Amino acid sequence: MTAWPWLAGAILSEVSATLALRAATDRPAWSVLTAVGYTASFVFLAAVLRCGMAIGVAYGIWAASGVTLTALAAAVLFDESLTGVMGLGFVAIVAGVLLVELGSHRAEQSSGDVR
Numbered sequence: 001m002t003a004w005p006w007l008a009g010a011i012l013s014e015v016s017a018t019l020a021l022r023a024a025t026d027r028p029a030w031s032v033l034t035a036v037g038y039t040a041s042f043v044f045l046a047a048v049l050r051c052g053m054a055i056g057v058a059y060g061i062w063a064a065s066g067v068t069l070t071a072l073a074a075a076v077l078f079d080e081s082l083t084g085v086m087g088l089g090f091v092a093i094v095a096g097v098l099l100v101e102l103g104s105h106r107a108e109q110s111s112g113d114v115r
Contacts, residue, residue, distance in 0.1 A: 003051035007058060010044035011065045013037045018070045022078055057104045064097040 017037025024030035041062075048058045068090045074080040 001051065003048045003053040003058070006044050006047040006051060007053070007061060010041045010048060010062055011069065013041035013044060014062065014066045015069045015073065017041060018066070019073055019077060022074060054104050057101055060097045060100045064093040067093060 014037065017034050017040075020030045020033035020037060024034055045058065045062060048062075049055060071080075071082065071086065071090070075082045
């Protein structure tokens with residue numbers, strides 16, 4: 001199986017857990033979903049690595065997507081602010097991850113590593 005579905009699961013689990021953590025500040029029962037979500041995220045992330053994705057690439061995509069999706073969802077669910085500067089930050093994060101991904105493909109090609 002390809003790593004991408006596992007990575008999507010890791011991202012969605014982590015974002016859900018982080019949003020549940022925010023909800024747990026008012027209602028402690030949400031802590032259960034927080035623990036389950038973070039555990040699932042790391043299990044999925046381990047599956048991504050077993051599929052052969054480089055850890056720098058996997059972690060970069062996971063972290064960048066998590067930051068962006070969590071901030072956007074928190075704005076909708078918890079009425080947290082979003083600013084233009086934050087938007088520029090999201091663009092910079094995505095650009096950085098794309099550069100890491102591009103660099104990893106070039107490194108694989110130059111070393112002859114085919115995955």
